[in-house]
Amino acid sequence: MTPITEVEGRRIALSNLDKVLYPATGTTKGELLHYCASVSGPLLAHLENRPVSFLRFPDGPAGQRFFTKNPPPGTPAWVKTAEVPRSEDKAARQVVVSDLATLMWAANLVVEFHTPQWRADAPALADRLVLxxxxxxxxxxxxxxxxxxxxxxxxxADGLEAYAKTSGSKGLHLLSALEPTPSEQVSAYAKTLAKEAEAALPGLVTHKMAKALRPGKVFVDFSQNAAAKTTATPYTVRAKERPTVSAPVSWAEVESCAAPDDLVFLIGDIGPRLDRDGDLLAPLLDPDEAGRLP
Incomplete structure (x- = not known):
């Protein structure tokens, strides 16, 4: 029998809590949901007012995975959605994770959270830049x-403060808070930065996606600034072999990184990090910290 839990006055069916999602670590679905609840403060802050795309992996990372922007079948009527543009002549609705009840409902679906660089009430006006x-x-x-x-x-040099987080996979994300700026302008600026990085570090950087150019180099992907693109939300758990998290990191940690495992964080690592450092990406949420593109 599926247990029913009440969260903020909403009744939510939480299923298969003993199911092992990550065999490499023995992590269960119940532990995944507990993690989401325990980091709900900063996670909800970064999800706030952003339409969410879900990468679902209900049988764990080794099972079927599928990406959806539409509200899943059976979405409760109380889950907030927002109209978002999909093309010049079409619009659709996407879930907005606005409270703990919605977060736990979504987490029960077993998802990665992905969000655009703009807010639901200002489509295609980016308030952050991502590389x-x-x-x-x-x-x-x-x-x-x-x-x-x-x-x-x-x-x-352009007056923008950069903050870092792990991708939760192999790489790193850099983010800067912006005054609302059309996504096309942010994309163009980000592409310029990627090209400049390649020119300055030609043996280390490529700004082109072609796989033939990428062995041994870092691809600076600027494309996620496009209005239609999304990036893994801070604190989301990834569908990888282990329950890795897209975790904020300090510049001291970035500068001292000597081995890949130095910047791998699992769900059990995040609570102690928040207790010690707070949300290292909190400045991204402060309008007073927003910069302006040159």
């Missing part, structure tokens, strides 16, 4: 950290 640093083997997050340092200084 996804993706290493091509044999490069790793160690090389990403070297590139991140260069990009941090380059952004600072």
């Amino acid at each position: 996804d640093l993706d290493p091509g083997e044999p490069a790793s997050v160690v090389e990403c950290c070297e590139v991140a340092g260069w990009l941090r200084d380059r952004l600072a």
